[in-house]
Amino acid sequence: MSFLRNKCILLTSLIAASSVAQAQPEEGFTIAPSIGYYNMDNHRSVDNSTAFSLGLGYQFGNPWAIELVYVNADSETTSGSDIDVDQYRLDGLYHLEGSDLLTPYLAAGVGTTDFSSGPNNALINVGGGLKYALNDSLALRADVRLINDTEDHEFDNLTTVGLHYAFGVKDKVQDTDNDGVIDTNDQCLSTPNGVSVDAKGCALDDDKDGVANHIDQCLNTPSGVSVDAKGCALDDDKDGVANHIDQCLNTPSGVSVDAKGCALDDDKDGVANHADQCLNTRPNTAVDAKGCSLDTDNDGVVNSLDMCANSAAGSKVDAKGCYVVLEEAKTISLDVQFANNSVLIDPKYYAQIEEVADFLTEYPEADAVIEGHTDDRGTESYNQALSEKRAQAITDVLINSFSISQDRISAIGYGEEKPLVSNNSAENRRINRRVTAVISN
Known part of the structure; x- marks a missing residue:
């Protein structure tokens, strides 16, 4: 008994709190024939039985409806006597x-139950149900009620299934999305x-970019410009x-650009700042791929300043790119030791000979x-001839191993004429x- 009472209290509370979610059925009259099962309270000493019901009602143009219901549930007492129940x-x-097809509802009401073996008893009922739409007027309906006999203090419950038919429905203008444009004229129903x-019920799009104003973060996009989902012009x-x-x-990503979207080139040399390794190139100066002034002969003096444009690689040049003149002769002593009566040069002495080659390259x-x-x-x-051969051996190394032009080198032998020591x-x-190398202009 307390369980049924708790159910009544719960359903009553649901009705009171149901304003958080409302449906808006169409207004009109309704008829609802049903069949179900009437479960009598055990204290009645009346068997449970099949029940038939018929409801006549009116649906208001809001979530509320009223319904006058007749229920018949003929049964027997536990002693075997027939008893008619009319409610x-x-x-x-x-x-x-709910959804387009399913509409749940809560219900409560008052009435009387007439037992053929006794007096009419007042009742209070609470419950709810579900309607499944078959079309605009007809629906399947399932319903559950808890019925409190206020006089005998018994709790019954009634479960029914049947049909729910609406008729005489008033024509009503529909505006599903509540935007002020009726559905029949609305081309954007959501x-x-x-x-x-x-006027067509579609969200305004003032700049005609295909993105509605309420989403568009760039409201003044020029006509015909491709935009992203936020309505802003594409920037690939x-x-x-x-x-x-x-x-x-x-x-490239992260590169500073000008108003035209091109990488900045502060020195106007045709090489953008982010690639330019020489950011202060003079105007109208030819540059390489790194943005640095060209130095065709690689002498360290750029073409625009170079007055001797074909300097040999490795040579010393002045600020104008021209060869530096050797002011005085330079003597380089080569500590190349020869075996007695030999002109063969040990490769370990090549590093000294290379010093002569480098000096000749610089000048x-x-x-x-x-x-x-x-x-x-x-x-x-004999010594005279041997000295000449040794000088020539050094000359040959300079020519053959270090690529010094033979026109720039001569060999001379002094034999035993000029000893350094006794x-x-x-x-x-x-x-x-x-062997000694004497270098001069």
Whole structure:
């Protein structure tokens, strides 16, 4: 018994709180024939039985409806006597928000139950149900009620299924999305609530870019410009300049651009700042791919300043790009030691010879004389020939291994004529076996 009472209290509370979700059925009269099962309270000593009901009602133009219901449930007492049960109710129905097909509702009402074996008893009922639309006028209906016999203090429950037919429905103008344009004229039936619409019921799009004003974050897009989902002109390279203005559509990410969307080139050399390694190139100066002034002969003086444009690689030049003149002769002593009576050069001495080659490269207008010397052992004529061969051996290395032009090198032998020290010991004789490079313009 307490369980049924709690159900009554719960359903009554639901009716009171149901204003949070409302349906708006069409206004008109209704008829609802049903069949179901009447479950008698155990204390009545009356068997449960099949029940038939018929409801006549009126649906208001809001969630509320009223219904006059007749229920017949003939049964037997537990002692085997027939008993007729006739019930009359006046119910109120409150429809909740559902879908196009399903509409739930809550219900409550008052009435009387007439038992053929006793007096009429007043009742209160609460419950609810569900309507499934078959078309605009006809629906299937399921209904559950808890019935409180206020005189015998018994709780019954009634479950029915049947049909619900609406007729005499008043014609009503429909505006599903509540935008002020009736559905028959509305070409955009799902406009969000509160959005301004045109005469066709579609959200306003003042700049005609296909994105409605209430979504458009760029309301003044020029006509014909492609836009993104926010209504802003497309900017494929993300440089802040829209495609329809951008004259450089593939600017790398993060590069500063001008009003035309092109990478900045402060020194106007044709190489953008982000690629330019020489940002202060003079105007009208030819530059390479790095934005640096061209230096065709790679002498460190750019073409625009170079008055000697074909300087040899590695040569020393002045500020005008011309060769530096060797002011005085330079002597380079080569500590190249030869074995006795030998002209062969050990490769370990090549590093010294390379110093002569580098100096000649730095001063392309200078020439070198390679001087050969011997000790005093042997005849004077033999030593003379040996010194010449040793000088020539150095010359050959400069020409063949270090690519010095043979026109710039000459070899001379002095034999034993110019010793550095006295030839009175093995060490001194080793010192006198030498080669010297004398370089001058």
